[in-house]
Amino acid sequence: ASHNPPQYNGIKIFEKDGMAYDEERQKKIEKIIESGGFRLVEWRNLGRVEYGDESQLYVDMVLKSLRLGKKWQVVVDPGCGATSHIAPEIFKKLGCEVKAVNAQPDGFFPGRSPEPNTESLKPLAKVVKELGADVGIAYDGDGDRVAFIDENGGIVDFDRVLAAYAAHVLKRSKGGAVATNVETSMCFEKMVESIGGKVIRTKVGDVYVAEALKKFGAVFGGEPCGAWIHPKHHYCPDGILSSTLLLKALEDEGKSLSEFVAEVPAYSIIRRNIRCGNEAKYAIVERVRRLLEESFPDYKEVSTVDGVRLSLKDGWVMVRASGTEPLIRLTVEGESLKTAERIMDKALAAVKRVAEGLESESCCSGSG
Incomplete structure (x- = not known):
């Protein structure tokens, strides 16, 4: 997992629609590697490799997805991970006033733990409060998870902000289904069912949430670790896209982040x-x-x-x-x-x- 300590490493493989390989397909690949059932070629016989500017394609995708009307004061904490350059750039291009911390890529994560949690988010919360910013945003090592700090410097509960955003999406889509895993708080059902939506529970893991989104045509999915999936865009959890869409939701509802989450029951x-x-x-x-x-x-x-x-x-x-x-x-x-x-x-x-x-x-x- 990308949020694990630096001694861990791994490879992620995705479908063309952004959905991660499921466990069955991962095991097939592992079996091929372990058995040696593949062909090696000399370096001079390798196939052609094409290099494109995927970072710019991603920036363009996010910028085409929304427009922000307010000049948000945002503190961005990439945790020295993969979002270090691209996240601050996107928020600036959306018209936000951006303060970036831990924004120098470093696989040893010197700034904080790559997992955004209550302990690792304390310094960000302090900066948000000191600057009087509107929101603090933190990502994990590879940027598929996001955590939030509200305008008061409070670390926002993962389950409650997930439930609040799911309810927002359902209101905008005028109903439908949303997917989450079996570990998510019961506040998720409370919010979704109160506006006539349906909850689909899956195994823990974003690939299972993505599968449910496809199978049931659900309008949104997410896990309480901060992995949110927006099927309108793609089937991969996306921290940067999620954080920009949350700001748009706050604008649409005319609320601060603390007000947005306050409607969700706290268990x-x-x-x-x-x-x-x-x-x-x-x-x-x-x-x-x-x-x-x-x-x-x-x-x-x-x-x-x-x-x-x-x-x-x-x-x-x-x-x-x-x-x-x-x-x-x-x-x-x-x-x-x-x-x-x-x-x-x-x-x-x-x-x-x-x-x-x-x-x-x-x-x-x-x-x-």
Whole structure:
């Protein structure tokens, strides 16, 4: 993942419409590489390579997508990542007054962590407040995710701004469906369903959201990590496009960012990562469902779209295996912090019981 620390690396492959390769196609490529089932040629026999100015094509695409009527004061933080040059340029061409920080490309990310989160966004929040700017915008390493700071220097909740923007798109399109993953806050449903929209829940991962957008003809999709997909333009999460479209939404509704998000109910989400081996994480998720159902006997619904997710009368709990790291991701949400903490305590105990049982089985099978 591009937001991982600098020692991680990887290759992303996309379809011509911008959608990432799904897991099945990725595994086929991995199999070809591992088996050596490909042909090598001498350097002099390589095919032709064409170099184009894709950066300029992208800038042109964004500028053709919208016009801003207000001279926004924007603080842009690319985090020394891929958006370091292009994001400030686009906002300037849209007529914004731009202050850029951490805008020197550097794969070691000296300015801050490449993942925009509460801790890494604190310096940006401070700059926004000191300058009296309208908004702060931060991107992850490759620019497909975005985070926002409001005009008061407050770090905007990822789930709530996603829900607010989804509702805005639905109002503009006069209804329809929007897609998000199973980890997104229940405030998403509250906002979407209150204006007659439909929510489609998918596995965690932007490729699954993109697939749902195509399959159901949904008008918008996004994940609470800041990855938003705008099918009118393409099927790849796009941080720069998302941030410009958010400013346009604020103009259309005549609101500041804090006012835009204030309409979304605030619930309490707690996320925990439990480190374990790649093989063990899948075994734990397979076995934990029964214990979760016993721990929450009044649950309303069970989903196995991605891991195990129980809907409760006052929140929900989900356990799933990370797709990129040796971790189990445990997420709970409650109508209050006290409720969320109670749900988390029970869920954590269930996961630990399953993990201890697996460890005991492993010891027994390895003895004698």
